[in-house]
Amino acid sequence: MKDERGSRILANIVFILASAVCILPFLLMISSSFSSEKSILVSGYSFWPRQFSLDAYKYLATNAAYLGHAYGITFFVTLFGTAVGLCITLMLAYPLSRSDMPFRNKISFLVFFTMLFNGGLVPTYLLYNNIFHIKNTIIALLVPYLLMNGFNVLITRTFFMTNIPPAIIESAYIDGAGELTIFNKIILPLSLPIIATIGLFIGIGYWNDWFNGMIFINDAKIFSIQNVLNQMLQNIQFMQNNPDIGTRTTTELPQTTVKMAIAVVGALPILIIYPIFQKYFVKGIVIGAVKG
């Protein structure tokens, strides 16, 4: 009994510490963004604003139109990419889950093989850039890497195989339902857990992606919010009077605090909605790990 309590106390201590380590960097970021430039220059980034100030946000507000635009791109890419990616993932996974499907094993292997071997960055980049010419188009944020992957297809396929009894499909077919009707009316309503999970993972992939923007886009007008963050990390003056993107700032740039404020702007939406999707996220990790 004593043993039990001791271990529970130890667990709580360790997890309170671990939680602090996980949260504190975000606190440092948020607190610093609400500090005055002068206090940061004197005493550095800190966990509590030594001198409260909204200057960094006022500066960002002068470029609100551009930041809003970048957010618009992120939202569009995330919603559209997730919707399309989810559709083609489900549409590929379902036929492969059917034990009666002709060529099922051969096609499954084609999907699976993409998990084992890949051409890497150079051929992928040259294909998209020099042959499909997607440079500086929104397609560059949507298509390469993120739309669909073999892993998600195989997880979804396993879900269909283990959760949908073939007898349901067969009896609907005998009742005269076509394959598409069966998929839409029977399979999809039974698959909401996997749709939520896969959709969430595709969506986070799009939301967080900066790599495609970095390699394919140098026109700041089609930067997603992650690309703006990436750009500001290297050049904090990126939004200061940049005629290419139509930003005009008369206020002086409070460099050190804007750096944190822009990071807050980038991180905030996820911090806000995370508690809502947290449950599916944990489930998704477990499903993914079990399968590979």
Add this chain to the structure above:
Amino acid sequence: MEVIARVHKHKKRNYKRYIPLFLMMIPGLLYLLVNNYIPMIGLFIAFKNINFQLGFFESPWAGLQNFKYLFASSNAFIITRNTLLYNAAFILINTSAAITLAILLNEITRKIIMRIYQTVILLPYLFSMVIVSYLVYALLSVDNGFIDKSVLPIFGIESVSWYSEPLYWVFILPLVKLWNQAGFLCIVYLASIVGINKEYYEAAKLDGASKWKQIQLITLPLIKPVVIIMVLFSIGKIFYSDFGLFYQIPLNSGALYPTTNVIDTYVYRGLLQLGDIGMSSAAGFYQSIVGFILVLVSNLIVKKVSPENALF
């Protein structure tokens, strides 16, 4: 009668029935063709001397020239060493940390508290490496960083230029990776600990086994298969690294390349910053092939250890 006829027809593989299903698969398969299969074929450019005027196919063959250049430079050794050692460190450190956390988390009986901890430690995993590099910058910046301005003075240490001394990054990068990934792995291992039959522990308690003994003799042996599989699959991916971690966190600082350059960042810089397609395609080819061999080997081992978990 009709039902029987249909079933009979089905047995003879009524391909017509499957036409809609084949059509459904087309977009996904087309995507894999473009995004995955054509680039695989494209690996051949490692053997070419690419001239954009001539195009990929007409460019002259270079034989093994690109590889000779790559392996003659010290870079090949450095990037291979960095990739392997960092990944090995990540596997070792993060796996042991995650198992420890998972065992401890399982000790917490209040469901709601357990869920709060779970939610919090998973938080770092959610953010892009760009955001994480801002966080690391807030800690390590020479002029304004929390560590330089608030922590080091306590110990009477002058400021440290973290972003120009390669040696520090040997420790910083594993710490950032641990922060980023431990929660994720903890959830994975927790799932397998939760799955252990409670009766084992009840019986052990009746026999007077201490908590530590229970962990040693029940928990660890029972999650061993999952651990082995997770580790082996990580070893299969040991030739690939987390690009964002090695590129963003050190702010792409040239002074740090000796300890932050890995195969992925080398290929990226060769292709997009230096325009050296020969060298970077050779490095990419080397990564793809060795990576593939490692996946096959680790799968072979998984197959020996626990056949039902093997990928193929």
